[in-house]
Amino acid sequence: MTDIDVTRLVMDFEYYCATCLKIRTKDRRVIPFSHWYPSQWLIWKSIRRDWAAGRPIRKIILKPRQTGASTLTEAFLFWTVHTCPNTHALVLSMDNDSTRYIFDMARNFYENLPEAVKPMKRYSNRRELVFENPDEKSRSRNPGLRSRIEVQTAGKYVPPRGASFNLVHFSEVAFWPNATDIVPAIIPMVPDLPGTAIIYESTANGVDNFFYNEWVAARNGDSLFDPIFFPWTIIPEYSLPLDSEEEREEILSTLDEDEEQLRQQGLTVEQLKWRRHKIDAMHGDSDLFKQEYPATEQECWMFSGEPIFSRKILKQIKPQPPIWRGDIDVLNERLVPNDDGLLLVWGHPEPEAQYTIGVDTSSGTGADYSCMQVLKRTWPQGLGDQVAEWHGKVDPVALGQLAVILARHYNDAMLSIEINNHGLTTQSEAQRHYWHFYRWQYFDRVGRTYTQKIGWETNISTKPLLIDRTIACLRSGLIGIRSEHLLREMWLYVRVPGTMTYTAESGHDDRVCAFMIAVVTSFIEDPDASFVYTEERPVLVKPPTSNRLGNVILPAPFIDGGDPRGRHHQETKSWLVL
Numbered sequence: 001m002t003d004i005d006v007t008r009l010v011m012d013f014e015y016y017c018a019t020c021l022k023i024r025t026k027d028r029r030v031i032p033f034s035h036w037y038p039s040q041w042l043i044w045k046s047i048r049r050d051w052a053a054g055r056p057i058r059k060i061i062l063k064p065r066q067t068g069a070s071t072l073t074e075a076f077l078f079w080t081v082h083t084c085p086n087t088h089a090l091v092l093s094m095d096n097d098s099t100r101y102i103f104d105m106a107r108n109f110y111e112n113l114p115e116a117v118k119p120m121k122r123y124s125n126r127r128e129l130v131f132e133n134p135d136e137k138s139r140s141r142n143p144g145l146r147s148r149i150e151v152q153t154a155g156k157y158v159p160p161r162g163a164s165f166n167l168v169h170f171s172e173v174a175f176w177p178n179a180t181d182i183v184p185a186i187i188p189m190v191p192d193l194p195g196t197a198i199i200y201e202s203t204a205n206g207v208d209n210f211f212y213n214e215w216v217a218a219r220n221g222d223s224l225f226d227p228i229f230f231p232w233t234i235i236p237e238y239s240l241p242l243d244s245e246e247e248r249e250e251i252l253s254t255l256d257e258d259e260e261q262l263r264q265q266g267l268t269v270e271q272l273k274w275r276r277h278k279i280d281a282m283h284g285d286s287d288l289f290k291q292e293y294p295a296t297e298q299e300c301w302m303f304s305g306e307p308i309f310s311r312k313i314l315k316q317i318k319p320q321p322p323i324w325r326g327d328i329d330v331l332n333e334r335l336v337p338n339d340d341g342l343l344l345v346w347g348h349p350e351p352e353a354q355y356t357i358g359v360d361t362s363s364g365t366g367a368d369y370s371c372m373q374v375l376k377r378t379w380p381q382g383l384g385d386q387v388a389e390w391h392g393k394v395d396p397v398a399l400g401q402l403a404v405i406l407a408r409h410y411n412d413a414m415l416s417i418e419i420n421n422h423g424l425t426t427q428s429e430a431q432r433h434y435w436h437f438y439r440w441q442y443f444d445r446v447g448r449t450y451t452q453k454i455g456w457e458t459n460i461s462t463k464p465l466l467i468d469r470t471i472a473c474l475r476s477g478l479i480g481i482r483s484e485h486l487l488r489e490m491w492l493y494v495r496v497p498g499t500m501t502y503t504a505e506s507g508h509d510d511r512v513c514a515f516m517i518a519v520v521t522s523f524i525e526d527p528d529a530s531f532v533y534t535e536e537r538p539v540l541v542k543p544p545t546s547n548r549l550g551n552v553i554l555p556a557p558f559i560d561g562g563d564p565r566g567r568h569h570q571e572t573k574s575w576l577v578l
């Protein structure tokens with residue numbers, strides 16, 4: 001009668017889809033869900049990893065339009081509801097039309113199930129499929145699956161009191177008007193257990209919304225959600241056949257800058273033709289195309305601000321995976337390896353090399369991060385290369401201690417600490433144990449002398465210096481950037497139009513700020529660098545040479561006696577134990 005292997009249906013989602021589910025294609029055919037798009041494989045492989053390991057499934061999917069993400073997600077929900085009794089699944093969607101679309105998909109799955117495996121269904125007037133015995137009399141003896149899948153419009157849906165779900169799918173969440181209110185109310189209704197799933201899925205829709213913030217948090221590793229992105233180019237259907245050889249020539253001879261780049265990434269002329277057609281249909285708005293059909297993750301975020309750092313230059317920089325990852329162990333004053341550590345390293349200290357550490361400080365509470373960027377000075381080839389990045393939440397005193405250990409590790413690096421607000425705490429803590437700091441030297445008009453201030457202060461007059469100098473160094477290829485996180489923050493660092501205010505579209509600018517401080521203070525401190533940018537170089541009154549070590553001015557006042565280099569590790573042990 002039937003040759004469906006029921007045991008396999010329960011264990012094998014791919015087999016289930018191929019034997020039980022039918023989908024309605026874009027050209028309205030109803031076909032078995034057996035040939036998946038590469039995007040669907042990507043999503044499933046990610047889900048399967050957690051599912052097989054017995055971990056709760058928490059995914060955030062950033063996708064181009066019409067790549068089968070809803071279909072795959074709904075199929076997964078349907079499979080679970082169908083094969084595990086007492087499972088409740090909830091899909092929240094952006095508006096009535098999309099709710100109907102998704103509900104129809106689920107109903108279509110049900111109606112096309114092979115008769116042999118069709119569960120009993122109880123009718124419901126809501127957008128809900130209830131797999132339960134419809135007959136009240138026999139229900140207590142033979143209840144059926146007691147599972148349900150419910151599709152609702154976000155914003156209109158009020159979950160019943162005490163509701164609990166095993167699987168929740170938030171569809172096109174970037175388009176919900178009030179996701180920030182709705183989502184946090186639903187999440188606690190999903191227990192933190194194996195087999196449960198929470199899946200956000202959306203096309204990008206600007207950066208001023210819940211989805212964007214969740215995506216960035218997931219990307220930064222600050223959330224339990226795994227980010228999944230795929231470009232439009234992996235969908236085989238997004239391609240148009242060429243009419244003739246002439247058409248190929250014609251397209252190839254008229255490539256614009258974006259197309260040139262896509263071509264270098266290996267796109268076919270057929271794909272470029274499809275792209276041109278799609279952009280035409282969007283009235284030539286290629287920015288809209290990038291948002292809805294991104295080829296890279298960055299492309300899909302439309303920006304309200306004007307980028308500070310040239311996107312063209314940033315695009316050419318290839319981030320590198322760190323060669324070492326670990327943490328700074330304050331008690332034992334050393335770096336310890338850790339796969340999830342906060343310190344990423346691209347270059348270990350080299351003898352004779354000089355380093356600068358830019359420190360962006362924070363209160364260490366709430367969403368506030370601190371960051372340290374280690375730059376190796378590479379003059380005369382360049383100004384500096386990023387060799388390490390530490391990013392985390394820590395109180396200002398502890399940050400001072402971490403900075404000292406990191407600085408000692410990097411050949412007694414120059415510490416350039418931002419002394420605004422909490423930074424003064426960090427600076428003063430570091431000063432108790434260390435000697436080598438950046439000093440801002442300025443001409444005091446009243447005293448008619450050069451005066452020094454320890455640490456970097458960001459204010460209205462020094463912020464442009466930070467930014468302009470970093471832009472100039474980036475443009476002339478003087479600095480090496482390694483961290484993908486830093487690159488992303490730089491990409492999203494913008495000026496609010498018409499103002500002198502800078503903001504981070506990513507929500508965070510700790511990495512960029514620490515980096516800019518490292519760049520600028522290295523530059524100012526490096527006498528050799530002077531002849532490149534003479535017009536911007538401050539005039540330094542140099543102390544007697546005996547007080548100088550390399551190009552570093554040895555400070556006097558704040559060293560508590562003894563070895564001026566502060567390498568009295570034994571004595572300093574005590575402060576480390578708080």
Ligand SMILES: Nc1ncnc2c1ncn2[C@@H]1O[C@H](COP(=O)(O)OP(=O)(O)O)[C@@H](O)[C@H]1O
Pocket residue numbers: 023024025026035036037040063064065066067068069070071072
């Ligand atoms: N593997 C597949 N093969 C053919 N068509 C598919 C496949 N997966 C989905 N589709 C069809 O593609 C269209 C878009 O799917 P959908 O899941 O709504 O995409 P998205 O949610 O990414 O916009 C639908 O008509 C769907 O039936």
Ligand SMILES: [Mg+2]
Pocket residue numbers: 069070071171172
């Ligand atoms: Mg969808």
